[in-house]
Amino acid sequence: MTATTVRAVLFDTFGTVVDWxxxxxxxxxxxxxxxxxxxxxxxxxxxxxxxxxxxxxxxxxxxxxxxxxxxxxxxxxxxxxxxxxxxxxxxxxxxxxxxxxxxELAPWPDSVPGLHALKAQYTIGPLSNGHTALLLEMAKSAGLPWDLIIGSDLTQAYKPDPAAYLRPAAILGLAPAEVMLVAAHNDDLRAARDSGLATAFVARPLEHGSDQSIDLEAESDWDVVADDIVHLAELLHPRLAR
The missing domain is CATH 1.10.150.240 (Putative phosphatase; domain 2)
Known part of the structure; x- marks a missing residue:
């Protein structure tokens, strides 16, 4: 995978983009x-x-x-x-x-600036278990600058069902490899990779509080491993660096 092969960067939302x-x-x-x-x-x-x-x-x-x-x-x-x-x-x-x-969950501090940076180069949106109405209200409340929202009510599938990953790509008219899933959860990324998507791990070591013991680091050779979403934008496209 190279950044130039990816056309859409989609995000797990609960825990990765917002602090549930x-x-x-x-x-x-x-x-x-x-x-x-x-x-x-x-x-x-x-x-x-x-x-x-x-x-x-x-x-x-x-x-x-x-x-x-x-x-x-x-x-x-x-x-x-x-x-x-x-x-x-x-x-x-x-x-x-x-x-x-x-x-109405609040975003992590890096989420909104990082998404704006990525939006300059890629189509961005959630790849979430949330349905469209929920994700739309969240975007309005949190200021998430999605290009589009494809909720689970449109795919009729929940992760890790392969359809949850493949149907958004099909709706966008893209091959799975042209879509990257960004997530703070290794199991989500495994399912995405098994479905042919590119993968990016973003660390959220406080998602479950200070005693968190899971997903503290990348557990596989994901295509990109980033400290946060701003860092992800820098890694995917250096000219977007702060």
């Missing part, structure tokens, strides 16, 4: 304050996130038809609230606000 953990913990704090209470918000955010992949696996395996991420998040939140006894009863407004918090 801080945003969801903050949403739990906001709900707790509404009830004059306090929660172990980070613990709840982590528990909610742990249900993320298993809920999509049922769809990837064919056990369940495609269902968008808002629905899965709501179902998973119901399980979390049933498992942990909160010191107050959550209202429908609380549940809505918590689910909607996934639409």
């Amino acid at each position: 953990r801080s945003g969801i913990a903050s949403a739990f704090d906001t709900v707790a304050a509404r009830h004059s209470s306090r929660l172990d918000s980070v613990h709840l955010a982590d528990a909610w996130r742990r249900r993320y992949a298993p809920s999509m696996q049922r769809i990837t395996s064919g056990d369940r038809p495609y269902t968008d991420l808002d629905t899965l998040h709501r179902e998973n939140l119901t399980s979390v609230l049933a498992e942990f006894e909160l010191p107050f009863e959550t209202s429908e407004a609380d549940v809505y606000d918590l689910v909607h918090a996934w639409h």
Whole structure:
């Protein structure tokens, strides 16, 4: 792979472009304050996130038809609230606000400047498990300068299903090798590479907090390994260097 063979640079979004953990913990704090209470918000955010992949696996395996991420998040939140006894009863407004918090996650500090740099040379967009409405609201909220958004509702597939990687390339009229997936998760990149995409690892050592023990470094010979998205832009196209 050379940078000149890549025409579209697409991004895993949750964890790679935006900081889901801080945003969801903050949403739990906001709900707790509404009830004059306090929660172990980070613990709840982590528990909610742990249900993320298993809920999509049922769809990837064919056990369940495609269902968008808002629905899965709501179902998973119901399980979390049933498992942990909160010191107050959550209202429908609380549940809505918590689910909607996934639409309004803040970007990592390097994300927006790095995306703007890449946009000067490449078509950029998310390659995410989020559906189009979610990703569009996130882009507006976080200032993500995507050229296009191809949500999972359009591909009807969740990663690591090969269709989740190949259908965006087909929609763009590109060969898989002309599309690069950027992710902070080695397993996502493995599936992308198996589908023929170019790959770039961006380190997010605080995605799961200061005690993170996974995805601290590249675990394979990905096409590009970068410290952050600004660094990625520099590596892919030196004239974009700061």
